[in-house]
Amino acid sequence: MEIFGDIKNYDWGKLGGESEVVKLVQLNDDSFVVDNKKPYSELWMGDHVSGPSKVKATGESLGEFIQKDLKGNIGGQAKLPFLFKVLSIRKALSIQVHPNKSEAERLHSLYPDIYKDANHKPEIAIALTPFLALCDFRPHGEIYQLLKSHNELVELLGSGNIDLINSNGADGLKMCYSKLMKCDDTSIRKCIDSLTDKFKNDNSKLAEVFNQIQKDFPYDVGSLSLFFLNLIEMKPGQSIYLAAKIPHAYLFGDCIECMSCSDNVVRAGLTPKFKDVENLLSMLIYDGRNANEILFKPEMIDEKHQFTSLFRPPIDDFAVAKVEIPQSVKDYEIVNSKFGSIILVISGSAIMSASGMETLNIKRGSIIFVPSSVGPSLKLSNIENNLICYQAMYNDF
Template structure:
């Protein structure tokens, strides 16, 4: 059955027609009116209570038609300015936080997530190798002084987890006036360091959007990743991260729990973030998540958790499967999103459905083992789609 997703208008989203979220929604619903100065940040596809999808033909929410809860939440994000420095709790923490503060933590579930770039995409993800953080401290003395000087910072060169904890906790709890002053000093006196490590533009941009925010200095602690379309990152529980710019597909466990501590006007739970963090340092390249080829037309992104997996489908007119392509997957509920092109979807026991850009389709578990995509009109165009499902692949 065809669905309409739920649109979120968070302030950090791309505006108007520049948002892929807005363009996809418009493609799926010609009556949708895109407003030029409105942010269209997220498109939710699933049955989460904070933004359930609805069935196009009836207007019913998905959960009323498919009675079993989906284990995942499927999204498209269009990022204009940085999201918060954040982590997502593990299941044990999520249960406790939801019980203690249900106003902040909306459900008791964990929230591992996968992001796949649709356009050039920039993100902070995980701690840098300790040696890199130490190098920044040596080359920017005001930063080292803030963190406690040689007595603390030198431990980073020896890979001391305790010293990284001390440094980052000192940073995140520092006086806001002190942080703002150090940022100004770096811009004035250490722009050569920013240039040397290709950080000047993003440092200036984030500080412009969040003046004097402690999250600006997190650039010296966290890996900065530049993803090209099709590249992905997987974020397990308590992995610190922040999306900075671009458009992406995102899939996660069915949760909306976020522990924030910087680059946000929302509530900052700094104490909880510092307690939850995974302080492991690793190079930026290690954060890229590699898909597996299912066949020449499909790639599988299957993280090491049972909640979700994502299949990328790419059909070109020159492919041997251009006219008829069949995908056979484990029986788990699926949601298909079409990004470009047109095909006819054929599922046993259902009427044929013409797919086009923006189409969102729920596929019942019993149909996942025989998904037919047919080019009945013999259109000479590429077809690109993503399919979210439960993870029975590992």
């Protein structure tokens, strides 16, 4: 069944026709009118109460539609366990971390106004265009070198505190990062001013990103997190998985995102929103990881599904399949979860059919909710123009 996604216009989104959200929505919805001054940041595909998708034929909310037949639509679950999105980013999103389940329960019971649900929120991002993100702490030795090579950072954090990263590993890094997050505004400004001066004629990627972040978020302590966190440049199709307790920020580009249904975010910078520094510092994992260990690799389902790569995080709530069909192949079978799935077509076209479902002409921009009653497989025929689609579903492989 075809659906419309729900558009979000958060300030950080790419503007008008620049946004991948707009490019996809224009092809799916004839009545959509774009405003080129407006940011189009996210497209939500799912039954989340804050932005449910709509049934294309009737306008009914997907959430209400699903609730009418939980067994036939999502295999008897209470609601979809995931939210599937397209993000189009012009300006960095806040540096953040998500709690695991037990921490989410604790935070929600203590501060229900800030942490509105008791669920964890692992997420996966798959680049649609060249994509830039911060993800996890750099290896300890790398952070040590970076901090020591900038006098203003040594002055801000204290040489002895930086030495702790070398001598005390994760505990040392925790102390040093805590020092940064608790620095007073005057010292932060002084350090950032000095770095800004220095980076004027520096064409390293670090300097380029620092300058951009400074422009968008002047004097935000988050820009100094650049020296602590891995800067990851992703090519289309590459992915990162954000498990609980891993600090991260999306900086620029367009991506597919899938996450567990939750809004639990603890913020560390690049945001006007509330920063919960104490909970943030106690929650983070300070082990550090090499940038080249961070990309999250997909796996094959089986020989029969050779054009399907499955991004399968170590949690039950969701997996994302990427289906990419070579030009020469005209027929192919894709999987469906026993709890249903949602498919977004990124390029190409095909005819989609399955028992108990109307036959659909799908093309770039199409979004399809596939009920569980359809069974474990769907047929694609008349495939044209290098079909690429992404499919979010419960991780029951």
